[in-house]
Amino acid sequence: MNTKQIAKVMKALSNPNRLELYLEILRKCEASFKAEDRECLVSDVMCSFKIGAPTISHHLKELTNAGLITTERKGKFLVARIIEDTIDEVKDVLSAAKKRKK
Amino acid sequence: MNTKQIAKVMKALSNPNRLELYLEILRKCEASFKAEDRECLVSDVMCSFKIGAPTISHHLKELTNAGLITTERKGKFLVARIIEDTIDEVKDVLSAAKKRKK
């Protein structure tokens, strides 16, 4: 992943509400009973936020666009999943220096 | 560190030029001969960028403001140092889920 793509991920997480949204999805997915699924309902996440539905929709699109999550419609609902590789790569870049020290 | 502060750090790293600037400072500091110093000359970093001095100055202020670096004047020059704790905390938040799995 090049610097521009990393910056894009950073930008996706640079808005407090969007970061909370991502972290909430992360938590909810981790807490999922069906461990093999690791998905969560967007409607469950939404209710803990005070911002409107259009804004949530916009933020989800940004997170998706940055490669941080995927979403899928399941009937009436939308489910979200974390793309772990993306955040792992970001952490790797930020750890670059320390790794070299080993 | 709360979510807003994490978002602030993300925002500081969300501009490609500013991210490159941070990573370049990181690399230069790591490569510093005097290991106990871990500092680098801003003028050395600047020349690898095609953006102007006022913009670099602005970006350095943003990085400083986010708690990612510190700067200090040494005679005619400005030296920069990485504040490692800040980036470590960001990585911790993003690793929250995996940590719990242990």
Next chain:
DNA sequence: TTTACAATTCTACAACTGTCGAACTATTTA
């Protein structure tokens, strides 16, 4: 002291962002 260099401050501006309300689509339920 004059000149040159490193960096900052100020001003301005086009482009982008976060948010909302209104209208809309898709799906389920009554």
Next chain:
DNA sequence: TAAATAGTTCGACAGTTGTAGAATTGTAAA
């Protein structure tokens, strides 16, 4: 089929951002 629910799209707008040019400050070298 009609009503309700979940989410999207569109249009608008105030606020923010990245950048450069011009002028300025601080420091060192000639």
